[in-house]
Amino acid sequence: MTLRIGIVHEAAGENRVAATPATVGQLIGLGYRVVIESGAGMRSSFTDAAYRTAGADVVDTAAAWNADVVLKVNAPTSAEVAQL
Secondary structure (H helix, E strand, O other), X not given: OOXXXXXXXXXXXXXXXXXXXXXXXXXXXXXXXXXXXXXXXXXHOOOHHHHHHHOOEEEOHHHHHOOOEEEOOOOOOHHHHOOO
């Protein structure tokens, strides 16, 4: 079974994203499956299409939080932890 890494939206006011299309490509090259929440990279000027080109699956919020490992820039809130 391949480990699935999820990239999720950050809170309002945070313009960074936990992974760029380049780092997604590197993770996939290491054998991981990467899923990214639709729109998660927009405030960093990374489109869903760029993540798809890098090999990620663009998914809804629930699917991103349901990954084996979830990457975020900031610590998750209590409500976000409840989604794990």
